[in-house]
Amino acid sequence: MTAFAPCERVIVGSLGDRHVDQVVRHLPARSTVVIDAGSIPDVLIYIDDEHTVAKDLTGSAVSIGPPNRTRGWIRRLAEPSWDNGAVIGSRRAAELATQLASLSIILRDPMIEWLTPIDTQLSSENKMLQARDARALQIPSPEAIIGGSPEYIRSRIGEQAVVKPLGPGNYEHAGEQHIVYAQAVPVESLTALDTLNPTFLSQRLIRADRHLRIVTVADRTWGAALLASGLPLDWRMNAAAHSSFAPHDLTIGEINSAQRIAQKMGVRYSAQDWIQTNDGKAAFIDLNPGGQWLFLPRTIAGQITAELAKWLGSSA
Numbered sequence: 001m002t003a004f005a006p007c008e009r010v011i012v013g014s015l016g017d018r019h020v021d022q023v024v025r026h027l028p029a030r031s032t033v034v035i036d037a038g039s040i041p042d043v044l045i046y047i048d049d050e051h052t053v054a055k056d057l058t059g060s061a062v063s064i065g066p067p068n069r070t071r072g073w074i075r076r077l078a079e080p081s082w083d084n085g086a087v088i089g090s091r092r093a094a095e096l097a098t099q100l101a102s103l104s105i106i107l108r109d110p111m112i113e114w115l116t117p118i119d120t121q122l123s124s125e126n127k128m129l130q131a132r133d134a135r136a137l138q139i140p141s142p143e144a145i146i147g148g149s150p151e152y153i154r155s156r157i158g159e160q161a162v163v164k165p166l167g168p169g170n171y172e173h174a175g176e177q178h179i180v181y182a183q184a185v186p187v188e189s190l191t192a193l194d195t196l197n198p199t200f201l202s203q204r205l206i207r208a209d210r211h212l213r214i215v216t217v218a219d220r221t222w223g224a225a226l227l228a229s230g231l232p233l234d235w236r237m238n239a240a241a242h243s244s245f246a247p248h249d250l251t252i253g254e255i256n257s258a259q260r261i262a263q264k265m266g267v268r269y270s271a272q273d274w275i276q277t278n279d280g281k282a283a284f285i286d287l288n289p290g291g292q293w294l295f296l297p298r299t300i301a302g303q304i305t306a307e308l309a310k311w312l313g314s315s316a
Contacts, residue, residue: 006068013075026309029057037078040099124265140283142204157204181234212274223250
């Protein structure tokens with residue numbers, strides 16, 4: 001059997017992703033494998049019943065498997081447009097499913113210590129599970145409901161509800177990508193959104209004074225704030241807002257709460273959204289285990305990038 005150098009770190013993502021690219025710049029190319037479902041045909045060499053052999057960033061073959069442990073970080077399983085146009089039941093759909101199945105073997109390799117394991121990452125994206133964990137931890141968070149009659153929703157959250165998709169927040173239609181933004185609607189109009197079909201999650205409306213983005217990497221925490229004045233409910237709708245966050249000195253309570261919800265959900269990386277009201281109190285809104293951070297102030301973004309690379313560069 002051919003002996004290959006051991007793989008020292010695996011990143012699931014694409015080099016075309018700026019977040020992956022920035023982390024990779026802090027790491028040695030040798031023994032670093034960057035792979036996702038779309039690049040499986042180009043990066044994977046073979047998988048047998050003991051090892052996975054893949055190309056590192058130098059193009060050399062490296063081995064993932066015993067006796068060497070490695071570390072891994074999952075940014076995202078594939079580019080957003082990876083399966084665009086694939087018809088269910090078609091040959092192309094079968095090919096894509098095979099690529100994803102091959103990636104799943106790597107994702108569940110017991111010799112890889114993941115920053116956040118794939119099954120934990122997938123479950124932690126569920127906004128209702130986040131809401132339940134926040135409630136269990138007694139972390140302030142708006143009440144959340146899936147389905148329900150307008151009468152029941154009104155009894156729990158009042159006359160207005162913030163409605164957001166329970167699943168993916170974007171989709172393609174007529175060749176264009178669309179983002180589904182959170183919106184505030186009167187509870188009476190929820191029947192028009194067919195909330196009994198569990199597509200939407202409704203939350204109590206909280207008027208924001210500031211939007212907080214809190215990022216955790218293992219036991220470290222960073223915060224940035226965006227003034228809500230003049231912005232829509234979902235600040236992402238405003239292009240300028242994406243570059244308007246400022247460093248925010250987190251309180252001990254905010255740090256502890258952000259760490260506690262991340263630990264409760266089992267994620268060692270999290271991009272969390274919080275709302276701070278005009279009385280200075282903060283409420284947890286939701287969490288993304290693979291969310292973006294490069295739009296934050298440069299000093300904060302650089303520290304997060306370096307910390308991720310540092311974790312990947314440490315011995316498993």
